[in-house]
Amino acid sequence: MPGTNLTREEARTRAALLHVDAYDIELDLSSAREGGTFRSTTVVRFTAATPGADSFIDLVAPTVAEIVLNGVSLPLANFSDSRIALPSLEAQNELRVVADCAYTNTGEGLHRFVDPVDGETYLYTQFEVPDARRVFASFEQPDLKAPFRFTVTAPKGWVVVSNSPTPTPVGEGDTRVWHFEPTPRISSYITALVAGPYVGVFDAYEKGDQKVPLGVYCRPSLREFLDAEAIFEVTKQGFDYFQEKFDFAYPFAKYDQLFVPEFNAGAMENAGAVTLRDQYVFRSKVTDAAYEARAATILHELAHMWFGDLVTMEWWNDLWLNESFATFAETVCQAEAAGSRWPHSWTTFANQMKTWAYRQDQLPSTHPIMAEINDLEDVQVNFDGITYAKGASVLKQLVAYVGQDAFFKGVQAYFKAHAWGNTRLTDLLGALEEASGRDLKTWSKAWLETAGINVLRPEITLNSDGQIESFAVIQEAPALPAGAKGEAVLRPHRIAIGAYELKDGKLIRVDRIELDVDGPRTEVPQLVGAHRPAVLLLNDDDLSYAKVRLDEDSLAVVTEHLGGFTDSLPRALCWASAWDMTRDGELAARDYLALALSGLARETDIGVVQSVQRQVQLALNAYVDPSWREQGTARWAEATEQQLHAAAPGSDHQLTWARALASVARTDRQLDLLEGLLNGSRTLDGLAVDTELRWTLLSRLVATGRADEKAIDAELARDNTAAGQEHAASCRAARPTAAAKAEAWASVVESDKLTNYVQDAVIGGFQQADQRELLAPYSAEYFAAIKGIWETRSHEISQQIITGLYPSLLVEQGTLDATDAWLDASSPAPALRRMVVEARAGIERALKAQAVDHAAGARALGH
Ligand SMILES: [Zn+2]
16 A cells, blocks of 8 residues: 555554644745756654654655754655654654755646746645645644744745735745744645745625734736625625524635636635635636636635534535535525625525436445545545535525425534534534434434435326325435445425416416425325326425426326426426436437437526536437437527527627537538638627637537637737637647547646646547547557556546547447456455546446437337
8 A cells, every 4th residue: 555545544554643733834936937946845743643653744745855853864765755753752852854845737736837828937836635735744634733934035026825824925036034933733745835936815704803814816928817806795795604604704714716727626625725726716717607617616615614614524424514514505695695796506506416416326336425434545536526515405405304494503513612622523413403403313223324325206086176186205226226225215305386377478486385205105185186287396495305296197297397496496306307317318318319309498597508508418428319310400500590589689698608608519501600700700799809719609510520720829929828728738639630639638648747637628529529530549558548548647547538538438338348348357455446437337327318219219210
């Protein structure tokens, strides 16, 4: 087991032995403009409960220059396999480690980026899960908290931001030194450093006597696009809401939000110094869904300041709770905070989080929410739809189960009892039991220790007058995929049932019943004797986590009138249900396309429109009968064209249909339109053909052979930014020639020179649904290469390649066979195996869906 893969057992032993008093960390970043390595000096003071015992500290570095423990130099050979052995500890210890650490270009550790616009260097750290050790020697586990004091040497004129407020730098010559105050006791994974000629905008959150300085930063080349006011507005709404609901003042000295380049995740909750991907600084028009997503991210990270940073999980097995809480908190805050622009956030949650969770929970790799996390590799592949999305869905269900007031009362007690400490799930559940008076042991066992999704179906009988004679909710156990962990159980569900009537083409809710569903069959006496409404919707308001099926009569009404629901949430639930049925082979992909073609024209929620567009594209790429694919895709392409022309000028719908057309255009007329929009010979009233849309148009023209490398170069000359270089790389990989594919493949698989973002762009351009023949030879190459990649590249880079280059467009038995042969022959590490098994499941599901779609086609033809 490599030393980088800390096990839970090792962490437990170390936490029992050590208490960390303080870190003093000096980083010399005067080499930042040249790259390579930087000098890192760590002094850490700690006690040992058993004097004489041995332990170790973590460090990932090319070289170590000095190791001094309690005044005695240790042999440099004590540094081996990313650890420094610490023999015979005393009761009180002082360790000094001097190392040369490496700048990275993978988004892990201390990432170094050069902006092509100004040639300047920008740095930031990203430490979750275990990468603080790439920057300083640290006991890399969340329950060894400590105050961290950073001292940073960096070029004169730079901005340096960390967890503590930025001091005035001192010194002379070409460099300056920033002496930061120590942080409160926090975990190493939420320490942070951002350095470079970033620009900042400042404000403050003020409430009574409280004043929290706020900062928002980005690179100068993005400054003109930085709408700091909008970011501050959401941030302040979040401060108001969370401080009230948590009954606990914001725990840190200031709150900076830094938009940084080439960031792998959406954002990171570093204490008082949140980093966010700088695509959130919008340089072109985006739809309101993008603003909503950014606001959600802002609120998510802010919620972590309490849940995660102030009170922290003891070990990564509770990562799900950390992420689920923040995801639930972001959504409830958007739904309820005064002045929120997105009060329909639960629609977005149903549309995106739930869909993600349902998908992940049906993969062979699915697992109980409380996953066993035996080591760091386990946690790195667990940033998945179970951890974030199912966890948050189940938390929403828990809130419905105990009641929201009791939920927040429990959370308040939890923060007070555990501030600056570490906890386990039972600490939170105990607080919620006390606040609500409900026993959560059975609930927790059923929901957190088992995998899969229950199905809820209505069972209705009517009397001769059309009144409901009986109504029951039937619950089915999850159909767990072969090999999945956990047992299939029935669960207690708190659900609502909505009754809708059809009036003038509109579906209006006329009744709502809330009840506990438990066991295989739950009678609903409240509905008996009532007139049967047009639609009966189980799990209305989306309180629980379950697959919901409609009775036949309701399904018929919904199929015809999906757009008629006046509320966006029941529409989103029905869209999700239809998609789920398509994925399960209960609805033919061509029927889903038909539903989308009729329903999308009336769908007002832009986030839902975008999701359905993506799902249609996936259905066409993977789920329709291949012999019907071209016909279905042509129909979809025509629909996107019509919707584009019909959309209101300047609307979000217009933009999203322009993008949809640009991803599927195939006829001369359609491609002529893209070309005309790009060269300015065609215009559509209100449609701004701005930087990002230009690349979207060009990408399709390149992939279809209508534009060549010269056009790519010309576009890059117009937009020679980091984002422009990524788009250009993607376009080059999208060219429909064997040579272009070979070049793209070699740049990712045979070389490790690409940055995380450029690599991702190349992979995205390489995979083109219309280029299956060009891609076919790479299936064998993929399986020959991935084990070596896993063993030699960083986690982030490997994951991009292994999931991104899997032959997922080659939906055929041969791909399954090749995957199985590789799995049999290569005994991959569990995390690598999991990625490949998940990708394989996509092919298996697609083949089944294709068979269903083929049968539907045959029926339609009367065979
Ligand atoms: Zn989070």
